[in-house]
Amino acid sequence: MSAVEVVQVHKAFGQVQALDGVDLSLGAGKLLAVLGPSGCGKTTLLRVLAGFEQIDAGRIALEGRAVSLPGVHLPPHRRHAAIVPQDGGLFPHLSVADNIAFGLGRRKLGRRGTRDRVAECLDLVGLTGLGSRMPHELSGGQQQRVAVARALAPRPPLVLLDEPFSALDATLRTEVRQVVRQALAEDGATALMVTHDQAEALSMADEIAVMRAGRILQAGRPAEIYRAPVDPWVAGFVGEAQLLPVLERDGQRVRTVLGWLGVTETPGPGQTQVMLRPEQVTIHPATDPGAPATVVSVDYYGHDALVILRAGDHTTVLSRVVDGPQAALQPGTRVTVAVLGRARCYADYSETGAEPVVGHPAGHDAPGTGDAGTSGSAQPQYH
Numbered sequence: 001m002s003a004v005e006v007v008q009v010h011k012a013f014g015q016v017q018a019l020d021g022v023d024l025s026l027g028a029g030k031l032l033a034v035l036g037p038s039g040c041g042k043t044t045l046l047r048v049l050a051g052f053e054q055i056d057a058g059r060i061a062l063e064g065r066a067v068s069l070p071g072v073h074l075p076p077h078r079r080h081a082a083i084v085p086q087d088g089g090l091f092p093h094l095s096v097a098d099n100i101a102f103g104l105g106r107r108k109l110g111r112r113g114t115r116d117r118v119a120e121c122l123d124l125v126g127l128t129g130l131g132s133r134m135p136h137e138l139s140g141g142q143q144q145r146v147a148v149a150r151a152l153a154p155r156p157p158l159v160l161l162d163e164p165f166s167a168l169d170a171t172l173r174t175e176v177r178q179v180v181r182q183a184l185a186e187d188g189a190t191a192l193m194v195t196h197d198q199a200e201a202l203s204m205a206d207e208i209a210v211m212r213a214g215r216i217l218q219a220g221r222p223a224e225i226y227r228a229p230v231d232p233w234v235a236g237f238v239g240e241a242q243l244l245p246v247l248e249r250d251g252q253r254v255r256t257v258l259g260w261l262g263v264t265e266t267p268g269p270g271q272t273q274v275m276l277r278p279e280q281v282t283i284h285p286a287t288d289p290g291a292p293a294t295v296v297s298v299d300y301y302g303h304d305a306l307v308i309l310r311a312g313d314h315t316t317v318l319s320r321v322v323d324g325p326q327a328a329l330q331p332g333t334r335v336t337v338a339v340l341g342r343a344r345c346y347a348d349y350s351e352t353g354a355e356p357v358v359g360h361p362a363g364h365d366a367p368g369t370g371d372a373g374t375s376g377s378a379q380p381q382y383h
């Protein structure tokens, strides 16, 4: 039995179809990230799960119990789903411990039981001993951790996190994500988090559901979604994706501006392009075998860099390199590029509405690089 089951749920606001046949299933103790762009219906999904909105059609069940059907609507307080809002939403006049105890129902647990569960939840989020502080005496990250502790305290059937880290700065966000992920897992909580941040979804969730225009386009484990996106739009939304036109095909190999590439499956007649991730593209000295390319620019991120190259006449190619000599390549440097692993085939992006990262088909017929590129030489010389 799924802890959360959403079947063909529809919800419209006037002319806007916010949820357009959403199907979801989430196992107990798992964290699902609903990932999608602004306006795709993420918050609406969260609100229908919590019971703040009624659905027009479909069915929602929590722990096997139908909570939403057309004509049937269990109100929020009888669903017991806990919400962690963007800003934490702590009561400013209550101490940290009282904030956490708020949802517990002292009568049920008794004074000692309440105190123990509050202490347990503070431990879970790494804030042991801070129960007597007031919210304004905590950092933003600590406040968000208290909000998660408060949500977990009554052991709700479902924890709903609404872009919970969006107000935190980048460094704090990474730290708080890890703490929260661990706290949810240690407490065995079933959780659904909505976010438009692909790094957050990929790094935290057991499963991801990619949403667009009120529909779930793909659901699965993070690595599945990243490595085998169902279409170019999903590919581009969960990471950097470059699309290359197929110039020629031969079984499980296709020729592109980067030469002959291995593909994950024999392309069908309508599959006229392949997708590569920038980390599949490696850069080598111009004298090495591979497709000739010229460095256009380098976006430096510290831990790695994205090298933007031009291959053939016009085709932009992206290569992700670790910090090192390649991250300092100068515009105009001539190199060759090779491809690691296999590319995925897709129908023309214009039919899927996806926006390609790569520009025009190239006129240049680059030498084949095969489906497994060469590794970088020890001291490459770039020209």
Ligand code: ATP
Pocket: 013, 014, 016, 017, 018, 036, 037, 038, 039, 040, 041, 042, 043, 044, 045, 196
């Ligand atoms: P964001 O990431 O920007 O918060 P979202 O993915 O959470 O966006 P929703 O807030 O669920 O998107 O909105 C989905 C669509 O439904 C949008 O077009 C929005 O304008 C519309 N919508 C949401 N709530 C209402 C409402 N109460 N009345 C009218 N339209 C609404």
